[in-house]
Amino acid sequence: MPEIAPRNPMPSQPAEVRKSNFKEVALGYTGELAVAEAERCLQCKKAPCRAGCPVGIDIPAFIQLIKEHKYLAAIRKIREKNTLPAVCGRVCPQESQCEAKCTLRKKFGSVAIGRL
Numbered sequence: 844m845p846e847i848a849p850r851n852p853m854p855s856q857p858a859e860v861r862k863s864n865f866k867e868v869a870l871g872y873t874g875e876l877a878v879a880e881a882e883r884c885l886q887c888k889k890a891p892c893r894a895g896c897p898v899g900i901d902i903p904a905f906i907q908l909i910k911e912h913k914y915l916a917a918i919r920k921i922r923e924k925n926t927l928p929a930v931c932g933r934v935c936p937q938e939s940q941c942e943a944k945c946t947l948r949k950k951f952g953s954v955a956i957g958r959l
């Protein structure tokens with residue numbers, strides 16, 4: 844297995860800023876960070892991550908589209924199986940579902956599927 848970069852952290856509001864507003868703490872990945880995270884994915888043939896998704900999203904396919912900077916196509920791919928991706932991206936327990944099954948989990952840390 845090739846050397847894999849560590850997971851990209853989620854940018855977030857600093858405590859000093861967020862203490863005086865009601866906006867989301869997590870700011871979301873920039874395009875650059877999203878592509879960097881997508882590049883960690885091995886595009887596993889059997890895609891164990893997909894087996895961990897209750898609605899069966901084609902996870903490697905949408906990650907590949909992000910890698911190619913095709914963000915709208917990636918969203919469309921997710922929406923084939925999930926009509927509320929923005930909600931699920933926030934509330935799904937990815938760490939015990941798709942990310943728990945990721946091939947990279949033990950050695951390098953799972954691909955940050957939920958963040959993507």
Ligand code: SF4
Pocket residue numbers: 883884885886887890891892893902903944945946947954956
């Ligand atoms: S298991 Fe992890 S590395 Fe493999 S396709 Fe899924 S997200 Fe990518």
